Amino acid sequence: MTQPPHARIAADVKRRIADGRLREGDRVPSTRQLARDWGVALATAAKALTLLAREGVVVAEPRVGTVVAKPRGGEASPRRPVAPGVDLTRERVVRAAIDIADAQGFSELTMRGVADRVGTATMSLYRHVGGKDDLVLLMIDAVVEEFPLPADPPYGWRARLETSARLQWAAYRAHPWLVKVTSLTRPVPSxxxxxxxxxxxxxxxxxxxxxxxxxxxxxxxxxxVQGIAVNIERERQALASTGLTQDEWMDGQEDRLRTIFEAGRYPNFGQVVDDLAGDFDLDLDHLFHFGLTALLDGLTGIVERG
Incomplete structure (x- = not known):
């Protein structure tokens, strides 16, 4: 007999737990994610998670979400094996953490997740890093060093500041989670x-x-630089939560915006939109380059006149 859709989804989650792709404490896909992956209604995806919870396979954790429950009998979930002959080093731990943050976002980074990725027990990580705060500092240093400052600085204060800003932008572009761990008001000792x-x-x-x-x-x-870069991570999160690209989301707002403009409440904004005639894309790279030039132009008078 063919299983109903919610049962097939539940069975797939169980298989992923059985073969070690999901371990105790790991977050399982959300209702929205399951609905998108399986092409089913939200109610069907929710029914699958309810079935798994009723069977004790998953459990809801406050402020975390639905996670894999502790196996009955207290047995540990299987761990991915370490490749033969590969020693655990600080560099491997840091690289694994960066890979997780790059692929899933900083909020998904846990010591348990890093341990699973390198195929070791969580406590083994503490022989190489002092804890998560120490690990994050090492991650910051590693990704910023991917875009090193030149050994021979360019001539002039403006060229030097521009070089630094562009390299920082490149680091944020490659690793959007970086913006979450570098604070203006509470700078990290990186x-x-x-x-x-x-x-x-x-x-x-x-x-x-x-x-x-x-x-x-x-x-x-x-x-x-940081203020523009914040939007890289926000857009990635929005795409993950809604499944809509920036253009697709804007298309969905078109009727509402048209109604607002037709009411005449924002005539200046409406005139600019009419003049653009749809010929405008909010490109963050272009915005960064435009803004950096304008900012340095504005600073020139201050810096050079004193």
Missing amino acids: ASLLKHTEWAFGALRDTPIDAVTKMHVHTLLYSF
Whole structure:
């Protein structure tokens, strides 16, 4: 007899637990994700999770979601084996953590997940890193170092600041989760990020501005790069939660926006939209390049006149 859709979904989750792809404590796909993956209604996906919960396969964890429950009898979930002859090193731990954050987002990064990826017990990781905070610092240093500052700085304060900003943008572009762990108001003690700070103050060293203005220039430039980069991660999260691309989402707002503009409540905005005639795409890379040039243009008078 053919299984109903919700039972097939539940059976697939069980298989993934049995072969080690999902382990105790791991989050299982959400109702929305299951509905999207299987092409079923949300109610059907919810019914599958309800069946799994009733059988004790999964359990709801507050502020976490639905996770794989502890196996009956207390047996540990299977762990992916380490490849023969491959030793566990700090570099492998850090790279595994980066891979998880790149693929799934920083919120999905756990020590257990890293251990599973490298095929070891969670406690074994602590021989190489002091804990998650230590691991995150190592991750930051590793990804920023992928885009090193040049050994020979370009001539002039403006060229040097622009070089630093573009390299930081490249790091955020490659690793969008980075924006979540680098704070403007509570800066992390990252050696790689401090290289950019030293580079910036070296660029401003012989300019006539005072120390406070130098700090403002550096902080403003850093916050500009970070402020645009925030939207890379937000867009990725929006795509994951809705399944809609930016263009698809905007298409869904078209009727509502048309109604607003036709009411005449925002005539200036409406005129710009009419003038564009649909010929505008919000490209974050273009916005970054445009904004960086404008920002440096604006700073030129301050930096050079003092």
